[in-house]
Amino acid sequence: MRARTTTVAALAASLLLGAAAQAQAPQSLRVISPIFGQLVSFAMPSDFVAAFENTKDGHYIREAVLKGETPERWTQMITVTGEKGMTLTPGSSPQIFAGTIAGGFKSACPDSFAARPFGAMTFGRFEGFVAVIGCGRIDSGPTRHSETALLITLKGATGYYTIQWAERGPESDEPPLNDDRWQARLHDLSPIDLCPIMPGEAAPYPSCVNKR
Template sequence: MRPPTTATVLAASLLLAATARAQAPQSFRVISPIFGQLVSFAMPSDFIAVFENTKGGHYIREAVLKGETAERWTQMITVTGEKGMTLTPGASPERFAGTIAGGFRSACPDSFAAQPLGVMTFGRFEGFVAVIGCGRVDSGPTRHSETALLITLKGTTDYYTLQWAERGPESDEPPVNGERWQTRLRDLGPIDLCPIVAGEAAPYPSCVNKS
């Protein structure tokens, strides 16, 4: 039997590498204790966390595409928590989303747009989903558009948000319509909140195994 040629070995190596990439997970489940609950969702595998901070009753974590930074990015997935917000009179996921949208509007009053996707339920928790954006903002190295899928969640005691933002060329109106936002909503799922079990550590099997 003749030994394999260099070309044969190379072809086999390339095939194995391609197979490994094809079998690699396209996302991984993120479960994080944030104030009173565990926040669970699917993170695309090409994102990596670059910033996390808790200050008083506010929590934030930002993830960007691998190779990008918290200052220079094209896409960012942000998780936030607002401690005890369910006690705020009149609070609702829709009103919370409106407050965040108002912050966007103040940054770009002449190029703001929004597309509500409506009230939704995640697990047994009430939420609201919208797409909001600015056609022209000056933050970062250059003027650009910034559009975000916004998900607000009312937890047992706290409120949470998930935002998948994208920067692009400046325009008169940000691209708030389009199938890609529905696709990204599906890509983040399943989104849910789980109770924190005393003494349980990562990977939080009680939430992983939740039906």
């Protein structure tokens, strides 16, 4: 009888802990931003806040970090970028664009770079490519650390866009590419899509919010 009581108590405690963890999980907010002629739409966890934004010479970037962190000192960052008119570049594709970004990572850590492609995907009606890339050891930031990112590239009507969810951790021989959290984060960012900018429409962009 004592064993049964203990088992029931342990099960009850486990259920309570599971419910508490679920209650503490951050909710997601639909983020829709006009960037170079299209609306970029995705879901962002509510514990992230925008910390930096800039547009210069056909390049757009916005960085969001966890509440309490900064663009200089962060553990996780969600970055959105846009490249104006890039679809006119001969031979361009979401996979090639992802490879260019991966090359930038590799130049920062040639001895500990690794990549894991998830492959070509479609977001709405737009072509994309998804991969996990990272450095096991990198010296940018306050201390040496690993830096790994889920990289999503999208080919828009005239420009290219990326959504990146990066995380810093302890330095290692190679970044944690095979962790299940990268697939989970791709799911957390979904639905990802590009919408047309409708004349006279302002935020919250109902034509994109209600898109099916």
